[in-house]
Amino acid sequence: MAARKSTSSSSSSDETKSGYKPKLPVTKDQLTSWYRDMLVIRRFEEKAGQLYGMGLIAGFCHLYIGQEAVVVGVQGALEEGDQVITGYRDHGHMLATGMDPDGVMAELTGREGGYSRGKGGSMHMFSREKQFFGGHGIVGAQVPIGAGLAFANKYNENGKVCATYFGDGAANQGQVYEAFNMAKLWNLPVLFLIENNQYAMGTSVTRASSETHLYKRxxxxxxxxxxxxxxxxxxxxxxAKKAAKHARDGKGPYILELKTYRYRGHSMSDPAKYRTRDEVNTYRDTKDPIDLCGKKLIDSGWADEDALKAMDKDVKAIVNKSADFAKESPEPDPSELYTDVLIEG
Ligand SMILES: Cc1ncc(C[n+]2csc(CCOP(=O)(O)OP(=O)(O)O)c2C)c(N)n1
Ligand SMILES: [Mg+2]
Incomplete structure (x- = not known):
C-alpha cells in the first residue's frame, strides 16, 4: 500500500524493503472482482462517450475515466445497506453500487428503460434498492444531504454509514463546512470522500485552494x-475500511482525500486547454488504476494476460448490450412530462 499522510493519530507505514515482496492484503477474489468492476466503468464510459458523439446522449455528460479505483476501492469496504451519494460525475458510482448498466445507459440516452424513466439524464439517477441517492448537479449540494442520510442512520440505529463523495472544487463550498460541523457535533456515521482529480472544470486545485491538502480540511x-x-x-x-470502521464504531465522520486524475475533459464540451497533453499521458502511462491492478494480478500469479483479455471481452459484451438496450428502449411518452416530478409526503 502507498504510504499516506494523515491527520489522525494512528498512521500506517508499511513500506516495501528492497527485495522483499509483500503479500497483498487482499484476496485473489477481491482483486479480480475489483479489476473487473473498474473495467466495467472504463468501457461503459468509453461507450457513453461514443453515444454522445453520435448524438444519442444530449445535455451534460461527465465521464469518470481515470478515477475508477476510487469508487471501486471504497465500495469494496462498504456493507450491504450503506448509502452512496455523489455529484454529477456519477456513472461510475452507480455501476459500483451494482446498478444495472442497461438502466444507466438508457437513462443517459433519455429512454423509458432508464433509472429515472428517461427524465433525469446523466446527473439525476437514483436507486433505493442499491441505496444510491444521486447524482446532484449543484456543486457541493450532496454533502449536507449525505450528512442527513448519516443522521438518519444514527437516529434509526441501523449501523449503516453514508459514503458522501465530492470533488476538489466542491471542497471550497461553504455548505460543506456547515455539514462538517454538524457531522462531528453529532458524530454522524459519514465518510467524506474528496475525489481530488486536481481540476474543477478548468481551474487547478493550486489556483483555487489556499490549503491544497484537502484531507486537513x-x-x-x-x-x-x-x-x-x-x-x-x-x-x-x-x-476506506479504516474510515468506515471509525464511523460505524460511533466515532463520527472521517475524511479521505483520494488523489486521482480525470483523463477526459470536465464534460463533453471541454477542450482541456488548461493542462498539457504530456500531463495527461504521464498519468495514463504510469498511474492508470486498471493497468496497475492488472499488473498486481499478474505479478502475484493470480491471473495472466489471457485471463485479463477474456475479462475485457466479457465486459465489452455487457456494455454493448447496455447500448443496444438503450437504443431499443422508447423515448418517454409526452404524457409523462409532468409525472414523477413531485411526490406528496
Ligand atoms: C453551486 C455551483 N457552482 C458552480 C457550478 C458549475 N460547475 C459545475 S462542475 C464545477 C466544477 C466542480 O469541480 P470538482 O468539485 O473538482 O468536481 P469534478 O468535476 O472535478 O469531478 C463547477 C464550478 C455548479 N454546478 N454549481
Ligand atoms: Mg475536481
Whole structure:
C-alpha cells in the first residue's frame, strides 16, 4: 500500500524493503472482482462517450475515466445497506453500487428503460434498492444531504454509514463546512470522500485552494483525515475500511482525500486547454488504476494476460448490450412530462 499522510493519530507505514515482496492484503477474489468492476466503468464510459458523439446522449455528460479505483476501492469496504451519494460525475458510482448498466445507459440516452424513466439524464439517477441517492448537479449540494442520510442512520440505529463523495472544487463550498460541523457535533456515521482529480472544470486545485491538502480540511472540526493514492484500488480499499470502521464504531465522520486524475475533459464540451497533453499521458502511462491492478494480478500469479483479455471481452459484451438496450428502449411518452416530478409526503 502507498504510504499516506494523515491527520489522525494512528498512521500506517508499511513500506516495501528492497527485495522483499509483500503479500497483498487482499484476496485473489477481491482483486479480480475489483479489476473487473473498474473495467466495467472504463468501457461503459468509453461507450457513453461514443453515444454522445453520435448524438444519442444530449445535455451534460461527465465521464469518470481515470478515477475508477476510487469508487471501486471504497465500495469494496462498504456493507450491504450503506448509502452512496455523489455529484454529477456519477456513472461510475452507480455501476459500483451494482446498478444495472442497461438502466444507466438508457437513462443517459433519455429512454423509458432508464433509472429515472428517461427524465433525469446523466446527473439525476437514483436507486433505493442499491441505496444510491444521486447524482446532484449543484456543486457541493450532496454533502449536507449525505450528512442527513448519516443522521438518519444514527437516529434509526441501523449501523449503516453514508459514503458522501465530492470533488476538489466542491471542497471550497461553504455548505460543506456547515455539514462538517454538524457531522462531528453529532458524530454522524459519514465518510467524506474528496475525489481530488486536481481540476474543477478548468481551474487547478493550486489556483483555487489556499490549503491544497484537502484531507486537513476537517481539522478545525475535529474530523480526522487521510491522504490516499486514489489510483491504487488496494490503498483506497484499506483507507476506506479504516474510515468506515471509525464511523460505524460511533466515532463520527472521517475524511479521505483520494488523489486521482480525470483523463477526459470536465464534460463533453471541454477542450482541456488548461493542462498539457504530456500531463495527461504521464498519468495514463504510469498511474492508470486498471493497468496497475492488472499488473498486481499478474505479478502475484493470480491471473495472466489471457485471463485479463477474456475479462475485457466479457465486459465489452455487457456494455454493448447496455447500448443496444438503450437504443431499443422508447423515448418517454409526452404524457409523462409532468409525472414523477413531485411526490406528496
Ligand atoms: C453551486 C455551483 N457552482 C458552480 C457550478 C458549475 N460547475 C459545475 S462542475 C464545477 C466544477 C466542480 O469541480 P470538482 O468539485 O473538482 O468536481 P469534478 O468535476 O472535478 O469531478 C463547477 C464550478 C455548479 N454546478 N454549481
Ligand atoms: Mg475536481
Amino acid at each position: 476537517g481539522a478545525s472540526f475535529g474530523i480526522p483525515g487521510d491522504e490516499v493514492d486514489g489510483m491504487d484500488v488496494i490503498a483506497v480499499y484499506e483507507a
